[in-house]
Amino acid sequence: MKQSWLWLRGLCFVVVLASMIGFAAYAGKVTGYDLPATDNTVDAIIVLTGDAGRLSAGGELLQDGRASHLMISGVHPSVTTADIRRQTGLGDDAFSCCVTLGREATDTVGNAREAAAYVQANGYDRLIIVTSDYHLPRSLLEFRSHMPGVDLIPYPVRTQAPWQDVGALRLWLQEYAKYTTVQLRHSLTSQTEDA
Structure with a gap:
């Protein structure tokens, strides 16, 4: 009985230690994302809805000419186009010509599917992915799974x-x-x- 208790304690210690090391590696990955170079242009910008700052970052990238199109994935059905336009900081003309709202996705896998359909329909092969810094590692995994061969450039919105x-x-x-x-x-x- 005593030996099995020691074995269980040892196993718990290993699990906790592995989790701490894994979290430290994850945090290092998150904080290691740099903003892409300002001369780095792409086919489209994909913004995943969620935390504050994501939509305005996407709007700024579009205004700066980093891409000619912006897709916002995961827009809740109750959110109006006017609400989204205000949050992007884009004028009516820029918003009307260059922004696509995806309203189907309800999670990160859905974002990847919605974006993949958009990319395939438009023949894009180079994207900037805008989301919160802590969300980028998982988002990139899902996006790479649904869009193999597409060049994905992370854009971290700092939290x-x-x-x-x-x-x-x-x-x-x-x-x-x-x-x-x-x-x-x-x-x-x-x-x-x-x-």
């Missing part, structure tokens, strides 16, 4: 670091758990396809 705020820590830990799950799913899927 509060987890070591500065307990709420941010909880959010990053939740996202780390989702990211790990998606990594595992993709790993198992690729092994199944290889077999």
Whole structure:
């Protein structure tokens, strides 16, 4: 009985240690994303709805001429076009000609599917993906899965670091758990396809 208790404690220690190392690696990945160079132009900008700052970042990229088109994925059906236009900071003309609203996606997998259909319909092969910094690792995994061969350039919208705020820590830990799950799913899927 005592030996099995020691074995269980050892196993718990290894799991906790592995989780801490994994989270540190994830945090390093998140904080390591740089903004793409200002002369880096693409076919389209894809913004994933969610945290504050994402829509305005996408609008600024479009205004700066980084792409000729902007797709906003995951727009809730109750949100009006006028609301989105205001949040992007774009004028009516720019919004009317160059912005596509995707209203089908309800999660990150849905964002990837919605964006993949948009990319395929338009023949695009180079994109800037705009989302919160902590959300980028998982988003890029899902997007690469649905758009193999498309060049994806991450654009991190900075959020509060987890070591500065307990709420941010909880959010990053939740996202780390989702990211790990998606990594595992993709790993198992690729092994199944290889077999």
